[in-house]
Structure formats: C-alpha cells, structure tokens
Amino acid sequence: MVRVVLDSNEYVFYIMGLSDVVEFVLNAGAEVCVHTAIIEEVWRNLMAPAHKTAFLSVLLSPGVRIYTDKLPRALREKYARLGLRGGDILIAAFTEFCRADILVTEDTNFGVLKGAADVPFEVLSYRQLRSRGL
Amino acid sequence: MVSRVGDIEELLVELLGGKEEAEREAWRLMLLIYGSLLKKAEFLLSLVSGMPSEKDLTVLKDPEAIIRELRKTRQKLWEEKYQNWFE
Numbered sequence: 341m342v343r344v345v346l347d348s349n350e351y352v353f354y355i356m357g358l359s360d361v362v363e364f365v366l367n368a369g370a371e372v373c374v375h376t377a378i379i380e381e382v383w384r385n386l387m388a389p390a391h392k393t394a395f396l397s398v399l400l401s402p403g404v405r406i407y408t409d410k411l412p413r414a415l416r417e418k419y420a421r422l423g424l425r426g427g428d429i430l431i432a433a434f435t436e437f438c439r440a441d442i443l444v445t446e447d448t449n450f451g452v453l454k455g456a457a458d459v460p461f462e463v464l465s466y467r468q469l470r471s472r473g474l
Numbered sequence: 475m476v477s478r479v480g481d482i483e484e485l486l487v488e489l490l491g492g493k494e495e496a497e498r499e500a501w502r503l504m505l506l507i508y509g510s511l512l513k514k515a516e517f518l519l520s521l522v523s524g525m526p527s528e529k530d531l532t533v534l535k536d537p538e539a540i541i542r543e544l545r546k547t548r549q550k551l552w553e554e555k556y557q558n559w560f561e
Binding site for chain 2: 349353356358376377379380383384385386387388406410413415416426427428430433447449
C-alpha cells in the first residue's frame with residue numbers, strides 16, 4: 341500500500357475547495373499519515389466551524405492514520421544537513437519515520453530534497469502527483 | 475447489494491430470526507461497526523481541544539499568501555514546541 345504525507349497547505353487547499361487531493365489519494369487506496377504537528381498547523385488557521393468539521397471529517401477517514409510519536413533526533417540532523425530549516429525538518433523527518441512513499445506539498449522549500457541521495461520518499465506537488473498517478 | 479437503511483433492517487431481521495431479536499442486538503452491532511470510529515473521534519477531539527484557533531486563512535484567495543502564512547505558523551510552532559517532538 342502506498343503511504344502519503346500531505347503537508348498542511350494541501351489540507352487547507354482541500355478544505356477551501358481549491359483541490360481534491362484528499363479524495364484523490366484516499367480513492368486510490370493510499371494510506372495518509374498525519375502527525376499532530378500538521379494537525380495543529382491546520383487547526384490554528386481555521387476559524388469557521390464548517391471548515392473545522394471538514395478537517396475533522398478528513399482525519400476521521402479510515403484511510404488516515406494519526407501519529408503522535410516523537411521522532412528520532414538523527415532524522416532532525418539529517419534533514420537540517422540537507423538544507424531544510426525549522427519546522428520543515430519535522431515534516432521531512434516524519435515522512436521518513438512513517439515510511440511514506442510520497443510527501444505532497446505546494447511549498448517550494450522542500451525542493452532541496454528533490455534528487456537528494458538518501459531521501460527515501462518523493463516530494464511532489466498535487467499537480468505532479470495527479471499527472472503521474474499513485 | 476444493500477443500499478438503504480430499510481434494506482439493512484430487513485436483512486438483519488432475517489439473519490437474526492425476528493424483529494425483536496434484531497432490535498435487541500442493534501446496539502451491539504452499532505458498537506461493533508462504529509466502535510473504532512468512536513474511539514478515533516474521541517482521541518481526535520481530545521487532541522484538537524488543546525489547540526488554539528488563531529486566524530482564518532481561508533479568507534485569503536492567493537495560494538502563495540496561504541503558503542506564506544502557513545510557514546509563519548510552522549515557524550511559531552517550531553519555536554514553541556517542535557523541538558520537543560524529537561527524542
């Protein structure tokens with residue numbers, strides 16, 4: 341089974357109706373892994389009850405697995421060495437930790453990981469994922 | 475294929491040997507079907523209940539502006555607690 345991590349921007353765009361990334365990934369049979377850090381990033385930026393409900397509804401999907409684990413410090417050092425900064429390090433470390441195959445993000449900060457050796461997952465925008473398929 | 479609540483009810487009555495039996499077992503079946511979902515909902519609600527809502531990004535129309543704001547939130551969270559999420 342393919343495992344996917346969706347960055348916080350993907351959830352926000354989905355909730356706003358700007359993308360159908362969640363349906364695309366879940367309907368393809370992939371498992372979505374989400375860390376509490378990503379949940380908190382999204383939650384802090386939602387105010388409307390309908391948007392919060394939409395987010396909760398996504399998280400309650402059987403194909404979505406929530407992680408609260410602490411991550412190995414070695415992964416933090418690895419992704420800092422590869423050029424990521426601040427919280428982006430956590431997202432990349434989590435993607436490796438949960439053994440995801442793909443990190444889907446619209447944030448170009450993660451571009452430094454593309455083509456890097458020893459990164460066990462792909463970094464794709466939703467558009468790239470759609471055209472390539474799961 | 476069963477597609478309506480009425481169909482499910484009829485099927486249950488047939489499978490369990492009567493309406494009374496089906497009604498008696500209904501809650502047990504509900505818990506069996508939805509139990510794991512209820513647990514996840516309870517866990518999720520306890521998780522988000524400790525998280526503040528600070529702003530409404532959905533009022534922004536420009537995707538780039540949304541990404542910039544999310545980066546600010548990520549930086550703020552990193553300073554507040556991300557470093558504790560490594561061991």
